[in-house]
Amino acid sequence: MAINAPKGTKDVMPKDAYKWHYIESEWRKICAEYGFGEVRTPVFEATELFNRGVGETTDIVQKEMYTFKDLGGRSITLKPEGTSPAVRAFIDSKQFAEIQPTKVYYDTGCYRYEKPQEGRLREFHQFGIENFGASNMLADAEIIDLGAEFLRRMGITDIELHINSVGCRKCRPLYRKALQDFLRPKYDCLCDTCKSRFTTNPMRILDCKSQEDQDLVKDAPLMIDYLCDECRTAFEALQKHLDALGIDYIVDPRIVRGLDYYTKTAFEFVTTKIGAQGTVCGGGRYDHLIEEVGGPDMPGVGFGLGKERLLLLMDKCGSFMGTKENPQVFVAFVGDAAQEYALALTKELRTAGVRAEMDTQGRKLKGQLKLANSLDAVYSVVIGDDEIANGELTVRNMAESTQEKVQRGSLIEYIRSK
């Protein structure tokens, strides 16, 4: 009985790995340019972290976490998102005592028990950045700018930036009440899920997919009309900053993020090109998360960006996705003496930093060159008794089907010069 990869997981095989390497190295590059440093946290955390961080009422906590007891009886959870662990590490390391803000990025796997579909897996991977300690909207703008710039560099087109403000502890309760007052008369007409949302999270009713509910909430009050002075001023400042950065955006009052910790800024980069799960990157501000997780009262802002969705989208956009690391030289040989000679030469090339390959299957010369061809080697070196005797190697240019003699001593230089 064969064992397959668990439901909702995918292997990345060498034929695709170079694409991952590409986005990962570009990600590190841009983060460094923007002044973010990498943070690596464990794949698992104490369950309590997510209960407090992500929020007890969220779907993630209520039904999607991989939670288990370890052998010491501790409740452990595979991280379902990257922000809470980054916050925990920030607090754990006492980084809050240093000069602020603290700007970190991560590249991590995340785990959620969901029904897999296009652009959604149980193990998925995300890039993320966080700015801890900055309450100024310049920080939010910088975060969004990095996301926009990264997506641009990845060749993404036809993507929209939607922004919204979800208010704060002062104004959100007032809005929530206004919304409930508005919906109360229509309660009986709401769909079943929205009936339960009415008390738990009425703001979610706004982006319910059912047409009937959409009609019902068409004239519902919107959070942006209920923002307190502080939140409204902040939202205006953010827009001003984005204008200054030349970043297009759409104010979308219906964005309601699914994690409880968001305050003020909420944003998403969305596309329709990769199926139903079109949010490639989403994030926002969380002014109380750090405190919630046990740290000082400090604000934060950040985003998460799905690597699988990014790759899907890059593919759709025909983006450059890196290059395969094909051999620069394939070392072919004829005869036993040449075999040892070839082995040593291959090592010499590799030691010099040249991607070199040779056959290990005992193929005949013809088969070796065939292999070189299918590996897409740039050159093949053919070694036989003659070559060993006079120290001149036959170097074949595979694409042009031409070959010439090259002194063994100048082989590396020859390869590099091309």
Next chain:
RNA sequence: GUGGGUAUCGUCAAGCGGUUAAGACCCAGGGUUGUGGCGCCUGUAUAUGUGGGUUCGAAUCACACUACCCACCCCA
């Protein structure tokens, strides 16, 4: 958790109640002896997801199960 769809060689894919279950790709080898790609030839005692039904006869029909895909919910 709720819907819908699909299951035939490693991959793609014919087949529509009676066939030795096509074909293509991939892979291996050959085309005489140290030269790949294209074309040609040969080969691969390992394909009808599983289970029981209907039938003289099932890959083909109905059902159950399982797996995967897509969508809802929610999110990256």
